[in-house]
Amino acid sequence: MSVSxxxxxxxxxxxxxxxxxEVGGATIxxxxxxxxxxxxxxSGQVISEDGQLNKFVNIYVNDDDVRYMEQLATxxxxxxxxxxxxxxAGGA
Amino acid sequence: MLxxxxxxxxxxxxxxxxxxxxxxxxxxxxxxxEARVERLNLSENLAHSAKVYTLxxxxxxxxxxxxxxxxxxxxxxxxxxxxxxAYPSPTDVAQAPDPTWHYVIVSLRESIPAIRSFAISxxxxxxxxxxxxxxxxxxxxxx
Numbered sequence: 001m002s003v004s005x006x007x008x009x010x011x012x013x014x015x016x017x018x019x020x021x022e023v024g025g026a027t028i029x030x031x032x033x034x035x036x037x038x039x040x041x042x043s044g045q046v047i048s049e050d051g052q053l054n055k056f057v058n059i060y061v062n063d064d065d066v067r068y069m070e071q072l073a074t075x076x077x078x079x080x081x082x083x084x085x086x087x088x089a090g091g092a
Numbered sequence: 093m094l095x096x097x098x099x100x101x102x103x104x105x106x107x108x109x110x111x112x113x114x115x116x117x118x119x120x121x122x123x124x125x126e127a128r129v130e131r132l133n134l135s136e137n138l139a140h141s142a143k144v145y146t147l148x149x150x151x152x153x154x155x156x157x158x159x160x161x162x163x164x165x166x167x168x169x170x171x172x173x174x175x176x177x178a179y180p181s182p183t184d185v186a187q188a189p190d191p192t193w194h195y196v197i198v199s200l201r202e203s204i205p206a207i208r209s210f211a212i213s214x215x216x217x218x219x220x221x222x223x224x225x226x227x228x229x230x231x232x233x234x235x
Contacts (some may be wrong), residue, residue, distance in 0.1 A: 065150075
């Protein structure tokens with residue numbers, strides 16, 4: 001099973017400058033673990049050290065935010081488009 | 093330097109005024125190479141606060157896809173400071189997601205809104221000039 005992962009500009013240097021990477025896996029957790037194993041520069045950027053989704057990124061399966069699904073256990077299907085985007089926030 | 097068409101500057105300020113008393117926010121889509129804004133992606137402030145903002149991630153996802161379709165990119169973010177100067181706060185610096193982005197702040201503290209832009213990289217803030225330019229939109233409203 002293979003899905004495409006679209007990375008934000010800020011993370012692309014860690015995957016050789018690619019915008020989209022094809023990865024296998026049955027859940028978001030598996031897919032991201034495989035991605036980080038292949039590109040160790042992403043370590044800690046997507047999944048934090050406690051094994052949870054890094055709170056500074058938002059991850060989508062097609063149009064759906066995995067935080068409102070089953071987080072890292074969210075299943076993925078062949079051909080799904082995964083998007084990783086930085087959380088955009090700030091304050092005065 | 094950031095090139096910002098006049099009409100988009102107006103749209104940005106209007107969005108920030110509509111958001112009062114809370115901070116307002118949105119993304120800048122354009123050309124990273126030319127540092128030119130081509131359109132705004134207005135967002136609700138999910139934090140509904142006068143002190144902090146959280147951009148709607150769905151707006152970001154849609155903006156990112158539409159930008160790619162048009163050969164553009166999301167090149168930055170704007171937000172308002174309702175009662176402070178148009179300068180990045182420690183929170184803005186700590187949470188800046190991308191060193192290539194332009195961080196535009198609209199201050200509504202004075203009666204005339206102020207628009208300033210900054211680069212934020214590794215915790216360092218560098219102001220850049222905002223150049224108001226002619227709009228190149230061909231399908232905009234008649235003027």
